[in-house]
Amino acid sequence: MSPRARRGPGTVRVARAEFRYLNQEEAQVAIAFDWVAGADKGLGLPRYATPGAAGADLRANLPDRGEIVLAPGARVLVPTGLRIAIPDGFEVQVRPRSGLALKHGITLPNTPGTIDSDYRGPLGVIVMNAGEADFVIAHGDRIAQMVVAPVVRAVFREGPLDETARGAGGFGSTGRG
Numbered sequence: 001m002s003p004r005a006r007r008g009p010g011t012v013r014v015a016r017a018e019f020r021y022l023n024q025e026e027a028q029v030a031i032a033f034d035w036v037a038g039a040d041k042g043l044g045l046p047r048y049a050t051p052g053a054a055g056a057d058l059r060a061n062l063p064d065r066g067e068i069v070l071a072p073g074a075r076v077l078v079p080t081g082l083r084i085a086i087p088d089g090f091e092v093q094v095r096p097r098s099g100l101a102l103k104h105g106i107t108l109p110n111t112p113g114t115i116d117s118d119y120r121g122p123l124g125v126i127v128m129n130a131g132e133a134d135f136v137i138a139h140g141d142r143i144a145q146m147v148v149a150p151v152v153r154a155v156f157r158e159g160p161l162d163e164t165a166r167g168a169g170g171f172g173s174t175g176r177g
Ligand SMILES: O=c1ccn([C@H]2C[C@H](O)[C@@H](COP(=O)(O)OP(=O)(O)OP(=O)(O)O)O2)c(=O)[nH]1
Pocket: 094, 110, 113, 114, 115, 116, 117, 119, 122, 123, 124, 125, 126
């Protein structure tokens, strides 16, 4: 049955991905979280800040409930206190927050960080200070955002490459402007 033909709540498999249908209009991917031992559960699960937000904010969940002072140029793995189970056929991308990037030069050196659907370890965020001043990450701060995305897996083969008009042209071959 196609997703559109479905009327009530339930689940349907589309290719390799399982969607949970809450109603006819709204399809959502169900993602399970669990807490790392000792994590502060009071910080809650990631949340979408607005109805149209693509990313849900991830918070620093620091074992000592303290803070991290990140010097200019330094980077650190910030724990979120979360473990995650992403359905087969999806990934989670961990991305910087634009406000922190603009105001403080805070970025993620591996952006977008890739969370694999079969990963069950602690979810961490690699935060880098590309600004000029120390940056303080306090327990509970929203340090990054996670975006759920579908994954297309390919079959790789060795074989002849088809011809194209572009051919080997690249790296600015079409000029500027
Ligand atoms: O920002 C990130 C990036 C990755 N991971 C976790 C989830 C991911 O599934 C796993 C492996 O990530 P990746 O494949 O990018 O790392 P790798 O350096 O290739 O290591 P591995 O050999 O373990 O795959 O690490 C995070 O918690 N945060």
